[in-house]
Amino acid sequence: MSVKIVTDSTSDLPEEIVKELGVTVVPLSVFFGEEAYKDGIEITREEFFKRLTSGNDVHPHTSQPSVEDFVAVYKELTDQGHEVVSVHVSDKMSGTMNSARLAQAEMPDAKMTLVDTGLAALALGLVVKFTAEAAAAGKSFEEVVAVARETSEKTHCYFMPATLEFLQKGGRIGKASAIFGGLLSIKPILTIQDGEVRPFTKVRTEAKAVARLLEIATAEGPFAEVGVIHEGEGPSVTLLMNHLKALSDGPVVSGQIGSVVGVHTGPGVIGMALRKA
Amino acid sequence: MAGSPPNPLTGDQYRQMVATGARYVEKHADEINALNVFPVPDGDTGINMLLTLRAANESAELPPIGTGTVAEVSAALSRGALLGARGNSGVIFSQFMKGIAEGLAGAETCDGADMVTALTAAAAAGYQAVGTPVEGTMLTVMRGAAEGVAGVTGSNAEVLAKALDAASVALAYTPEQLPILKEAGVVDAGGQGVVAFLAGSLAYVTGEDVPLEITAPLGGMAGANVSQAFLEHTEDDMYGFCTQFVVLGEGLDVDAVREQVGAMAASTVVIGDDRTVRVHAHAENPGPLLSLGVSLGSVDQINIQNMDVQHQQFMALHGYTQDERSALAVVAVAPGDGLMRLFRDQGATQVVGGGQTMNPSSAQLLDAIKRANAGHTYLLPNNPNIILAANQAAELTGDSVTVIPSRNIPQGIAAMLAFNPDLDAEANAAAMESALTDVQSGEVTTAVRSTTLNGVSIVEGQAIALLDGVVVAATATPNDALIAMLAGAELEAGNLVTLYWGADTPGRIASEAAGAIEARFPGVEVDILEGGQPHYTYLVSIE
Numbered sequence: 001m002s003v004k005i006v007t008d009s010t011s012d013l014p015e016e017i018v019k020e021l022g023v024t025v026v027p028l029s030v031f032f033g034e035e036a037y038k039d040g041i042e043i044t045r046e047e048f049f050k051r052l053t054s055g056n057d058v059h060p061h062t063s064q065p066s067v068e069d070f071v072a073v074y075k076e077l078t079d080q081g082h083e084v085v086s087v088h089v090s091d092k093m094s095g096t097m098n099s100a101r102l103a104q105a106e107m108p109d110a111k112m113t114l115v116d117t118g119l120a121a122l123a124l125g126l127v128v129k130f131t132a133e134a135a136a137a138g139k140s141f142e143e144v145v146a147v148a149r150e151t152s153e154k155t156h157c158y159f160m161p162a163t164l165e166f167l168q169k170g171g172r173i174g175k176a177s178a179i180f181g182g183l184l185s186i187k188p189i190l191t192i193q194d195g196e197v198r199p200f201t202k203v204r205t206e207a208k209a210v211a212r213l214l215e216i217a218t219a220e221g222p223f224a225e226v227g228v229i230h231e232g233e234g235p236s237v238t239l240l241m242n243h244l245k246a247l248s249d250g251p252v253v254s255g256q257i258g259s260v261v262g263v264h265t266g267p268g269v270i271g272m273a274l275r276k277a
Numbered sequence: 278m279a280g281s282p283p284n285p286l287t288g289d290q291y292r293q294m295v296a297t298g299a300r301y302v303e304k305h306a307d308e309i310n311a312l313n314v315f316p317v318p319d320g321d322t323g324i325n326m327l328l329t330l331r332a333a334n335e336s337a338e339l340p341p342i343g344t345g346t347v348a349e350v351s352a353a354l355s356r357g358a359l360l361g362a363r364g365n366s367g368v369i370f371s372q373f374m375k376g377i378a379e380g381l382a383g384a385e386t387c388d389g390a391d392m393v394t395a396l397t398a399a400a401a402a403g404y405q406a407v408g409t410p411v412e413g414t415m416l417t418v419m420r421g422a423a424e425g426v427a428g429v430t431g432s433n434a435e436v437l438a439k440a441l442d443a444a445s446v447a448l449a450y451t452p453e454q455l456p457i458l459k460e461a462g463v464v465d466a467g468g469q470g471v472v473a474f475l476a477g478s479l480a481y482v483t484g485e486d487v488p489l490e491i492t493a494p495l496g497g498m499a500g501a502n503v504s505q506a507f508l509e510h511t512e513d514d515m516y517g518f519c520t521q522f523v524v525l526g527e528g529l530d531v532d533a534v535r536e537q538v539g540a541m542a543a544s545t546v547v548i549g550d551d552r553t554v555r556v557h558a559h560a561e562n563p564g565p566l567l568s569l570g571v572s573l574g575s576v577d578q579i580n581i582q583n584m585d586v587q588h589q590q591f592m593a594l595h596g597y598t599q600d601e602r603s604a605l606a607v608v609a610v611a612p613g614d615g616l617m618r619l620f621r622d623q624g625a626t627q628v629v630g631g632g633q634t635m636n637p638s639s640a641q642l643l644d645a646i647k648r649a650n651a652g653h654t655y656l657l658p659n660n661p662n663i664i665l666a667a668n669q670a671a672e673l674t675g676d677s678v679t680v681i682p683s684r685n686i687p688q689g690i691a692a693m694l695a696f697n698p699d700l701d702a703e704a705n706a707a708a709m710e711s712a713l714t715d716v717q718s719g720e721v722t723t724a725v726r727s728t729t730l731n732g733v734s735i736v737e738g739q740a741i742a743l744l745d746g747v748v749v750a751a752t753a754t755p756n757d758a759l760i761a762m763l764a765g766a767e768l769e770a771g772n773l774v775t776l777y778w779g780a781d782t783p784g785r786i787a788s789e790a791a792g793a794i795e796a797r798f799p800g801v802e803v804d805i806l807e808g809g810q811p812h813y814t815y816l817v818s819i820e
Contacts, residue, residue, distance in 0.1 A: 184619055185804050202694035205773045
């Protein structure tokens with residue numbers, strides 16, 4: 001018997017880390033019109049972004065996992081005698097926690113806890129990773145839950161969408177709505193605070209936005225672990241990765257965004273997830 | 278309406294004409310309500326006028342059907358309206374009816390000439406009733422009708438047709454007279470009520486329906502376009518209690534009562550005769566007004582409404598939160614509509630118009646800081662000549678204001694973008710100050726005299742360009758000066774040049790400039806925006 005970690009596909013952790021730590025990822029779905037695809041399973045991120053940027057498709061939308069999806073995962077793990085810590089995307093951004101809650105209510109005897117990290121993308125991913133490492137190190141169920149909760153508080157993220165179009169269409173912008181509507185072209189740096197996307201600062205060029213990300217990281221560092229949130233590669237991604245490398249001991253986690261996060265950020269997003277010790 | 282149009286009108290027919298007028302007001306009551314933005318945004322002008330007209334038509338003093346002269350009927354209608362009047366608009370309308378009754382005094386029937394007299398008397402009575410007449414209201418519209426029929430001879434139908442035309446013209450003109458109507462994008466609601474009533478009256482005397490077009494926002498509250506400026510304008514009148522009552526007595530002196538009430542309250546309307554005086558007033562305390570009434574006679578039909586509550590409901594309906602004090606705010610100074618709008622778009626709470634040749638005073642800045650209503654305010658002077666006034670305003674407010682010494686618009690925009698209401702006061706000050714150095718600033722203007730500056734010889738009338746405050750080029754055209762200035766700015770691919778074009782800059786030239794920059798400096802992005810600033814062909818931000 002051991003503690004098993006479950007998360008959702010908005011965590012954007014690299015496949016090998018998920019496998020190595022034995023984390024179960026429950027996929028959300030992405031829809032192009034009536035066609036539904038399970039994130040990362042029925043559609044790869046390459047296929048997704050190709051369709052997203054082709055301009056031939058309707059704007060996609062996303063959907064939380066069903067209650068049954070969660071019940072199936074929780075049942076399998078608890079039937080094997082495991083305890084489950086299910087660590088998820090912010091309740092304020094997605095209905096995923098709702099499905100998980102309803103699933104938990106279906107199985108009152110299971111020893112399990114849900115954790116709303118108030119985060120998304122690789123920031124959620126870093127919490128999941130550290131929580132899974134605690135479980136793998138043999139910590140107790142209660143200790144693992146505590147790690148998940150504390151780590152959620154200590155992890156931040158900052159990101160710059162290449163365009164505001166997707167955030168606006170997706171509606172998951174929280175208090176960041178204030179950045180829309182002006183005539184001035186701007187590049188906002190957004191953060192997630194209190195479970196919601198909020199504007200952190202605004203500049204006018206991508207070069208300056210990347211420079212601001214580096215400044216923010218330097219000001220807040222050092223970190224226990226860092227990751228780069230990105231779609232695709234490029235000089236800005238390399239620059240940010242090299243800069244972050246100096247601010248933590250371990251390797252920089254590469255968090256290529258998946259389809260569900262991509263629906264809301266659009267392509268070309270760049271950002272960073274920062275976990276303090 | 279069968280048969281030939283009634284002319285002249287008998288007492289019964291006159292009564293039916295007023296009833297038809299009331300039906301037209303009723304038919305359009307919701308639309309009239311939607312127009313109501315002055316002087317109290319309670320959105321019920323249509324209803325108030327309708328209820329006043331109904332009270333007129335139900336007057337206890339009306340003679341039995343089939344009896345009564347026009348004079349008797351109109352006097353009874355007027356008395357009913359006076360006793361039943363609701364709201365400002367109803368009260369004024371009842372006064373029109375009183376004037377009509379005076380105009381028709383002694384008349385057996387009403388022909389076109391009588392109608393002219395009645396309408397003229399109505400307009401005069403309206404002005405007399407209101408403490409401080411305001412143009413652009415139903416008073417103006419009624420006067421328009423009266424002036425339109427002056428000297429007109431003919432049937433009731435001809436007179437009322439002229440009256441309706443003239444009133445409609447006066448109504449359409451009300452937004453020009455009352456800026457807040459223009460601001461709200463509506464015509465005066467009470468005036469629209471008068472037009473509806475006249476249309477109904479005309480319909481009765483012609484026996485044909487008179488189509489009435491209500492030109493302002495239909496099917497909803499007029500508030501969609503109501504701006505903060507409008508709310509600020511009405512705010513002063515919006516305190517306390519709307520107090521209405523009737524004094525019944527003998528030998529009442531209306532003029533004396535009007536004077537006394539006027540000294541005690543705002544928005545006062547006092548009307549009536551020696552037996553009945555109706556009082557409408559806005560007061561912080563309705564008590565003294567009622568005491569005055571009791572001292573004069575028997576007080577009846579007391580109606581007191583808390584306008585603070587009405588105002589809050591209005592504000593809530595239109596998405597304005599009442600006096601919400603925010604933790605942090607930005608006050609910026611900017612020349613030109615476009616630039617002012619840009620600062621507002623990016624979150625400036627207050628934008629004061631001003632710049633190179635229009636320096637706002639410390640008092641103006643203080644006023645804006647006060648209106649921003651925040652715990653801590655950042656002031657962006659955006660001009661070297663305004664920094665001192667800004668500092669002085671800041672000193673006068675203690676330590677609740679930080680001047681971010683922005684010397685030009687590009688710096689001001691950069692600092693504005695760095696503002697984050699989620700951060701604390703100190704973090705914002707640091708971020709905004711640091712943003713000042715993020716941009717280079719350029720200006721293109723016209724030389725007003727010949728001289729040599731910074732080694733550049735300048736001929737009066739030439740276009741000159743400055744980079745970070747230093748003259749770097751003088752050329753024949755603004756676009757040449759712009760390109761020469763940018764050539765000295767060491768642009769790289771990925772840089773952004775923002776051109777804010779001025780009030781006197783043809784849009785065509787600005788778009789040609791954008792094309793020229795992209796051609797000359799590959800990889801440089803260009804954003805062109807209407808700044809609307811005077812004197813400067815371009816303000817330029819380089820980053």
